[in-house]
Structures are given as C-alpha cells and as structure tokens.
Amino acid sequence: MQQSKHMPIALAALAYAVFLFSPSVLNDGDTWLHIAVGRWILEHGTVPVTDAFSYTFAGAPWRAQEWLSELLMALAWRLDGVDGVLILYGAAVALTVWLLARHLQTWFPPLLAVIVTIYASLCGAGSALARPHLLAVPALELWVAGLALARTRERPPSPWLLPVMTLWANLHGSFVFGLLLVVPFGLEAVFATKTPDWHAARSWALFLAAGIAASMLTPYGWHSLVMPFHLMRLQHLTAISEWQSPDFNMIQPAEIALFALLLACLLHGRRISLFRLLILLGMLHMSLQHVRHFLVAGIVLPLALAEPLSRGGVRGDAFGAPVAIHGAVGRNRLPGLAGLGLLALVTVLRLGTAAVPHDGPMSPLSALQHVPAALRTKPVLNDCMFGSFMIYEGFRPFVDGRAELYRDKFIELIIDIDRPDSAVLQRTLASRDIAWTILSPSNPASAVMDMVPGWKRLYADEYAIIYVRGTPTS
Template sequence: MGLRFRTTLGRWIVPSLADLLLAALVLRPYLFPGGLEELLSDASVGMHIRTGDLIRSTGSLPHTDPFSFALPGKEWFAWEWLTELGLSFVHSYFGLAAIALLAVAMMAGTSALVLRSSLRRGESALLGLMLAMAGFQASMNHALARPHLITWLLLAVSIAIVERERRAAWRGFWLLIPLAALWANLHGGFAIQPVYLAVVCTGMGIEALWNRSNWRGVWRMVACGLLVGAATLVNPYGIRLHQHLIEFVSSPWAIQMIEEYHPPSPTLGEQYYWFLALGTMAAMAAASALWRRRVSDALVCMFFLISASKSARHIPLFVIAATPILASELRCLWDAVRSRTGKRGTAEHIHKLDLGMQPQFSRHSVWLAACFVLVLLFRTPLGLPSNFPTKRFPVDLVAANREILRSGRVFSTDAWGDFLIYTGYPGQHVFIDGLQDFFGPALAEDYLEMLSAGPRTEALFQQWKFDTALVPARQPLAQWLKGRSNWRVVAETPLAILAVKEK
C-alpha cells in the first residue's frame, strides 16, 4: 500500500516529457516581451469582466443591455454569466495578468487532452505530438483570452469521455450530462456537445447496421445525447437562449460583419496553411476510416472539417475533434510501412524509439499548474500585462480623457467599445460593443455606414445624438470629423482621434 502510494505521488510530482513538450508548445509564443499582451488583443474579455462585476454588485443578471445606449429596453442575454462571474473574481484579485495566464492554462489543458486522446487512439507518442503541434499552430489566430477557450477545453473533455465509453461501457460516461448543464452557463459554444454526440450516434448506428453488431452502445449514446440536450436547458433563460443562438448564427448579416465567421483564407497567414494541411489529411483519414467501416470517425472528421471550412472560428474545434482520429489512421499507415520495410528497417527503429517514449506521454504532473501559480504570484518582476496592448487600443488617450468619454454619447468601434466599457466602468456607455448578436442588422448597417463616412453619416450622427467620437485614425470617419466645423479634435495620436461636438 505504501509503495503504491509513493508511486502514485511520484507520478503526480515528477515532471513528465509530455509536460515539458506541452510547456514548450503552448508557452513559446508568450515568452517574448509583449507575448502575453497578444492574448488581450480582443477587449471583449473586458466587457465580460465588467458584466461579472455588475452581477456581483447587484446580485442578479441584467435583462437589458447595461452598457449600450443604442437599444434601450431590448432583451439582453448574459449567456456567459457564470464565466463572467469567474472572470470578475479573478480580475478583482490579480488583474488582467491573471486573465492572460488563465487563458494560457486552458490552452495547455486542451492541448494535453488532445495529446492524450491521440496517444490512446494512435498508440504513438511521436504522431500525437506532431499532430498536437500542427493543430496548435492552426488555431493560433483564435488564441485569445476570451470565454471561447472554455468551449475548447470542454469539447476536449467530452471527446475524451466518449472515446473512453466507446472502448468499453463506463459509468463516468454519464458525467456528460452535468457537464452540459455547466457548459450552457459558461459559453454559447455549449451547442457543439449535443451536435457532436448526434454525429457520433449517427455513425455508430450505421456501423451497427453495416456490421450487424450489438446496438447496446448505440442506445447508450442516444440516451446520453437526449439527456445532454435537455441538460442545456438548465440556464437562466431556458429555451429562449437556444432560440437566440440559432437566430444569431443563421443571420447572414452576422456572418458578413464578423470576420472570424468568414471562411479560412490566406489572410490568416501561416495558420491558414497549417489548417489546409490538416484539412487535407482529415479528408483522407475520413476516406480511410470509411473503408475500414469506421463510419463514426469518418462523419466526425467530415462534419468538423466542413464546419471549419465555412467559418475560421471553428478551426480549433476541428483540430480538437479530428486530431485523435488522424492519429489512429496515420498509425495504420505507419504499420503498413513497417511491415514492408522489415524488422531491420528505419521505420522499425523509429517505432522502438516511439514505444520507449510512450510511458512519459501517458501521464501529466502538477508541474505545469505549479508553474502558472508561481508566475502569477511573482508577476510584477516578470512584467506581465496590466492593461490591453497599446498598439491596438488608445490606452493613454482614454486615460487622459476619461471624464469626457464617460459624460458623452460616444461613437466608437465595436472593439474599442469593449475597451471603453472596461476602462470606464461604472458609468461608461457606448453605442456598440462586441456583442453583435444584440444589435441586429439595421443598427449594424448604420454603424458600418458611419465608420466608412458614407453619405448618410451626417443624418445618422444627428439621429443618434452623438456628441463624442473615438475612432481609429485610419478610418474614413476620422477625416470626416476633422473636416466638420461643428466638431473639434480634443486629442490625437497615430492610432486614434478623440473629437467632441461644439455646443
């Protein structure tokens, strides 16, 4: 008993090779000066923090928008209220540095789960590591300190649970149900869990018909999927939250307005080519799985690949779902290569090296978590971010003119609206912020018209009674404001201008 306890304790305390490589993989982009600031490139997390502050101070969820003056009285969904509470607590004690580190920790946890699932499916540490690295690179454009990282992590957890169930019936499989209820209060991406289960159920049903096998596993998956769907109703808004999400994601204007909902393109940079490579491999893996009558694997690969091909935002979800299947199919290909080259071939030597590495990849220790805690406690000498990056947000300009912004009817961009909410809370109100689902197509068209200084700009400024404007210096609206005799530029930097209307 004592020896077993010491062995288990040692497994948790002694760093593993998987820990070291995950640290190198996930932490590498953030070890350089300003690296962690890149996680704060989207200020919507600031708006989520202030929503959590509001919930804590009032003891209730807001039902109308507390930050925008554009649509007073319209129903507003705090659909990530539990995450917002958590962010508020973390921020109140440790500031934005902790939010950035928490984001890195969630990405590390997701990568660890994907690596473990790939190792179990492919039984190859080398394949698992290479695929995890490629997947992380393909997802880098979405590596931001935002609540969507929770969906990454919980999808990886759900897939690991389903994979365990498919190997043999497991009581822990039913943990997916309370996980769904929790997820529905953390992030709007909760819908991917029942959808994933539906895809798996469909594939398992076809496999059972094709192979004339036992249906017991299929019925367990169906029952769990139905209960998971019901569990997502356990949220403050019930079915209305689902209706709201469906209306938003099916709106053509939302897809047009939000860049990350556009299909992947070379404008993503290096990440696009990583996705292209993984997508090609996933299509081939789906064909291979179908040939081997693994219909469920083929459907999962193709569903998530098509989803990511339509929206760049779904690339990380594709990576999380498809990587273990890729590992399995590549392992079959590698075994075929080994059988042809013989026991003395290079492939066999690599296989033996791989087998020696697997024990170190089959466990994780508390080492990574301890590193995050130590960095958080000693954050000051390490120069962790205390504000949003100055190259993206007018930090100094806003700090110097906070009272002007708080007291005015401000026009600004949606991204800077989130930043103003964060810096001006309480009391700051904006025209539009990052919650595009709330504002609708009509107001979005007005917003884009004004930002581009279109022909209706003058009439719209009068209609909305703006008396303050904080806009990027390169936007056409900045030049429009400078050319109006009834507007005065109060402050200007290479990044932004602040103008007020003359009374």
C-alpha cells in the same frame, strides 16, 4: 527512443508559458467587455437579462450567454488584475493540451500523440485570445474524447459527461456543437454491425436527450439552447473578422494538418466510417466558412479520426489514464518534472511582470483619458472595435462587439457610417444628439468628421481621434 507518459505535462507547461507571455492574447477588445460583465455580475449578484452597458440599447433584452466565463474572469481580475486573467486562460490552455495529448495516447504511441497535439494547438493558435471560447475548450476536449472512447469501448457515453455539458453550456455557446456531435457517433454505433443495433440506438438517443436537458441547466434555461442559433442567423455576421473565411494566401497550420491527414489515409489505406467522414467534412466546411472554427477542428478531428487511423484500438478511459497502443510507456519522469518546474517559474514571472491595459488598436486608453468629465456621460459615436474597452473603462458606447444585441438593422447602420456615407453619418449625429465621437484614424468616417460643420478635433494619436461638437468643456 524512450517515450514517457510525462511528455504531455511538459507540452502543457510549454503551451502555458507561451500563452502567458504572448502579446496577441489581449488583442481582442471583447476581453475587456467580458471582464466588465463579470464585474457587473459580482456587484449585482445576478446575471443580466437586459443591456446595462450601451446607451443605444439600454434596457433591451440581452443575456450573457458566457456568464460563468465572465464571472471567472472578473474573479481572476479582482485577485491580480490582467495578470490573473492571463493565468486563468493559460491554465485552460494547458489543461486542454494535457487532456488531448493524454487521450490521444489511447490510440497512438506517446510521441505521435504529442506531435498530433502540437499540430492541433497550432491550428487553434489564431483563436488564442483571452475570451470565453478558450475557457470552454477543456470541456470540448472532454466531451469529444468521451464520445470517441465510448465508440472504442463499444459502449454508450459515460453519464459523467453530462456535468461536462452543463459546465460547457454556462461557459460558452459552442456547447450546441457538442450536442450535434452525438448524432454521427450514435449513428455509427447503430450501424456498426450488419443489422442495426436498436439497443445502441436507444442508449445514444437517451444520452442525447439527457445532454440537451443538461445544457439547459443555466440561469437562462432553454434560452441558452436557442441563443447560438439566433446569432448564426444574423446576415451581417461576416462583417466581424472571426466570422470571415480564412486567408489561404499564406500557409495555414490547418492546411498542413489537413495534408498530413490525407497523406496518412492514402499511405496506410485506413478505412474510415461514413459517419466519421461526415464529421471530417463538416469540420472542413465550418473551418473554410469561419476562421474561428480552426480551433474546434484542431481538437475534434484528432479525437474523431484517431481510432480509424491507428493500427488498432484500445479500451481507454475518458477520465482516467489512457493506455498507449505501441510499446511500453517510459518511466523517465524528467519531462514531467521539467514541465511542473516551468509552470511554477512562468507563473512567478507573470505575477512579477504586471500586465496593465495600454494603448492599442482595441484599447484607446490615452484618448479616453483626454475626454472631459462633462462629456463622459453624454452620447458618443464610437468605432465598434473601441466599444468593449469603453465599457471596461466605465463609458456607455454607441456600439460594441455584441452582434446578438445590435442585430442586422443596427449593424447595417454602422456599416453605412464606416463606409462612409456622409449623409447617414451626419443624420446620426443630429438624430441621436451625439456630443462627441472617438474613431480610429484608419476609419474612413474620420475624414468625413474633419469636414462636418460645427465639429472639431479634441485629441488625436496613432490609435484614436476624438471629435467634439462646438467648443469642448474642460
């Protein structure tokens, strides 16, 4: 069977097409928040250092960790609305798939590299949302590939990886994980021989120090480095769905990938170094703890384990064309040409099929359109999952998805209200002078609102119910 180096192009085009027309990619309300923050950055010519979007924490210290992703989203939105945002993210997905498939050819035959890339993509399918973590995934792939190829070539990592770290740090807070990965790869380099290689230790240590310095080249400086750790310390983080453990009542793509990995190790008896095993165990722990880490594991593990699982190594180039280990790369350009044609076709189709915000579980568009003008600027109690879309629509919500802003005490208040605790709910309505509420019909607090004296329903549909205090003003 003829194999082609152009297959990654076709695979990337397919991933691009699937993303562009998948309804689920806009199923996270934070997409709208990030667009709104990006618009604010464009309007003010600076990045926020205090909250300018809620009324409950207005003026409180808050930094937009993903400011560059949000700026790119706002620019794409200005160019072509939601379609522009989808194309931006589709391009990031396609680039990641292409990079991963090409880099894996350093150790695997082209067809096997494509198969592994498909499995890796399926592992991250649940996190395929138009949010900053997806714009940072190409940087993640480049960084991990650079570390793995440095070990294959028995050299320190290339200095060209440092700009990748700076870019990553401005796109998303997950860059901290990239810095941590330097440690096991570096230790493997030090202890790869019978006696410790102290020259390698010095080289990898200097690279780590340079990487840390590169990660602080953001508008927030050293704060960018500590913000992810502050987020992870929140006690109520698991109240957010993406920070919960995965549900294995149904077969997960990551489960199949793990079984395939174990099968490959057992059948071929490959020897994996202690430090790569630590990466494997660390990724398994993170993925079992938080479902959002399936995406990261799908990229990190293939690159980290490719060399020990392959029949031999090849001196690859992280920024050039990887070389296949087995067989000659086919000369058939048809998959690549077909992929480029598909890229052009689906882009035209996406631009010709305007995507606009519509009613959904995270976007109560119709309900917000029924809010009287006199109430729009008054204090509101809202369902947390509505908050980000409300900011996008110009409202100042009670709460939204920024756990790092609201912190544990306030999140605990939201949990009590949603439980529902009628006394806490009514006390909040009175103490904060709430003029109206917008809640999901599935929120237990909605049933309590029907019984609170002096409150009545103004509007209801399948996604949201609006209650107002007294007689609503038209």
